[in-house]
Amino acid sequence: MPVTDRTRVTRLADRQVVDRQVLHDVLDAGLVAHVAVVRDGVPIVLPVGYARDGESVLLHGSTGGGLLRAAASGVPVAVTVTLLDGLVYARSLFDSSMNYRSVMVLGTAVAVPDALKEEALRRLSEHLMPGRWDEVRPPTRRELAATVVLRVPLDEVSVKVRATGASTEPDDGEDRAVWAGVVPLTLATLEPVASADAPRGVPVPASVAAAASRFEALRPELHA
Numbered sequence: 175m176p177v178t179d180r181t182r183v184t185r186l187a188d189r190q191v192v193d194r195q196v197l198h199d200v201l202d203a204g205l206v207a208h209v210a211v212v213r214d215g216v217p218i219v220l221p222v223g224y225a226r227d228g229e230s231v232l233l234h235g236s237t238g239g240g241l242l243r244a245a246a247s248g249v250p251v252a253v254t255v256t257l258l259d260g261l262v263y264a265r266s267l268f269d270s271s272m273n274y275r276s277v278m279v280l281g282t283a284v285a286v287p288d289a290l291k292e293e294a295l296r297r298l299s300e301h302l303m304p305g306r307w308d309e310v311r312p313p314t315r316r317e318l319a320a321t322v323v324l325r326v327p328l329d330e331v332s333v334k335v336r337a338t339g340a341s342t343e344p345d346d347g348e349d350r351a352v353w354a355g356v357v358p359l360t361l362a363t364l365e366p367v368a369s370a371d372a373p374r375g376v377p378v379p380a381s382v383a384a385a386a387s388r389f390e391a392l393r394p395e396l397h398a
């Protein structure tokens with residue numbers, strides 16, 4: 175991936191990753207993007223669901239929402255996705271850290287035209303809740319009209335990854351008897367909870383059953 179003046183990681187630059195596959199892997203593992211725009215002179219950052227679609231990310235929301243309306247107007251946007259992989263307990267708080275994989279996308283968003291909106295929504299649905307699209311009714315015309323879908327190309331992008339243990343560099347005054355290491359963090363499902371109005375005996379659908387194993391498969395590597 176090309177690195178521009180705007181996407182060059184300045185602090186701990188060795189954590190910058192320029193492998194496009196890693197970019198795709200992080201975006202495919204995440205569920206929530208934070209989208210930033212400057213609106214009326216004030217920076218606004220909001221979390222939204224997203225999906226990668228080839229070399230772009232899709233964002234969607236209500237046509238009445240301020241953030242996406244601002245983004246659709248062609249102003250610059252920044253989109254970040256962060257996977258939190260661990261808390262790093264070093265022998266000083268200064269060296270303590272987090273393990274993560276994070277992506278930042280800079281660019282402008284374009285609205286997906288009406289004719290392609292349903293397909294884009296299917297892509298979002300298949301990323302956020304794989305299999306669910308085919309289990310429920312299709313979106314209605316009214317729902318489609320009330321939804322805006324934006325596409326942000328993956329043209330100017332940075333990826334930063336920390337995936338190691340606690341610093342083992344000797345430092346002033348550190349106490350080697352103190353435990354140091356990593357507490358891995360991961361996103362996992364718990365037992366699904368059926369809606370109160372769900373008829374008795376309706377089995378958990380395949381999409382819900384598959385959700386647990388999906389997150390199992392996304393567990394990060396463990397680091398000593």
Ligand SMILES: Cc1cc2nc3c(=O)[nH]c(=O)nc-3n(C[C@H](O)[C@H](O)[C@H](O)COP(=O)(O)OP(=O)(O)OC[C@H]3O[C@@H](n4cnc5c(N)ncnc54)[C@H](O)[C@@H]3O)c2cc1C
Binds near residue numbers: 256258274276277333
């Ligand atoms: C979960 C998590 C917790 C963090 N906690 C802290 C913290 O407490 N304090 C702290 O100072 N830093 C923290 N960071 C790191 C932080 O995101 C920045 O990387 C860091 O502040 C310094 O970046 P920089 O000087 O290169 O930034 P800048 O010079 O402002 O950034 C230059 C360019 O580098 C790229 N870039 C920088 N950081 C990232 C990133 N994380 N992911 C993708 N692209 C990036 C962007 O394209 C950006 O435009 C954390 C990161 C994560 C993911």
